[in-house]
Amino acid sequence: MAPIGDRMAEALNVQAKWELFSSYLYLAMSAYFSATKLPGFANWMRVQAQEELMHGMKIFDYVIERGGRAELLAIDKPQFEWGSPLEVAEAVYDHEKKVTGLIHALVDLAAEEGDHATLNMLQWFVSEQVEEEANASEIVEKLRMVSGDRGIGVLYMLDRDLGGRLPKLAPVVAAK
Numbered sequence: 001m002a003p004i005g006d007r008m009a010e011a012l013n014v015q016a017k018w019e020l021f022s023s024y025l026y027l028a029m030s031a032y033f034s035a036t037k038l039p040g041f042a043n044w045m046r047v048q049a050q051e052e053l054m055h056g057m058k059i060f061d062y063v064i065e066r067g068g069r070a071e072l073l074a075i076d077k078p079q080f081e082w083g084s085p086l087e088v089a090e091a092v093y094d095h096e097k098k099v100t101g102l103i104h105a106l107v108d109l110a111a112e113e114g115d116h117a118t119l120n121m122l123q124w125f126v127s128e129q130v131e132e133e134a135n136a137s138e139i140v141e142k143l144r145m146v147s148g149d150r151g152i153g154v155l156y157m158l159d160r161d162l163g164g165r166l167p168k169l170a171p172v173v174a175a176k
């Protein structure tokens, strides 16, 4: 197979940067939840951060496997403060929708380049985004119900539930 084209490799390097930024952002959200004494939510975001790191590594490894040059781009400082757990969950949902758009643009580029191997690799990300958006949306919906007298009770129940979440895959090691 021919090595990956420069345009495709560059676009994948940019995507790896976004995945690593997602990891950084979710780790910042985890720290916010730890500071607000919601350890279950902090665990949820920590697990998400590990999964995003794995996504970035998956792309990094793929570029190298295809004979391209994996270039590490600068990662921005993520947001530090949020107004409420709902605000964080909404930000996660919005961020995942943005990432879905980026993945779909990569699929379009791979199709334009006639790069079938990259198209195939990206299908995993297309499916993953469906799941990530659904999970974030579910938590947004639950948090919207946290209002009124029973609000705090529901919030702590949700916190306990999220405290049990584990990563789907061990990060980094299972990158391929």
Ligand code: FEO
Pocket: 019, 022, 051, 052, 055, 096, 099, 132
């Ligand atoms: Fe790797 Fe949540 O996008």
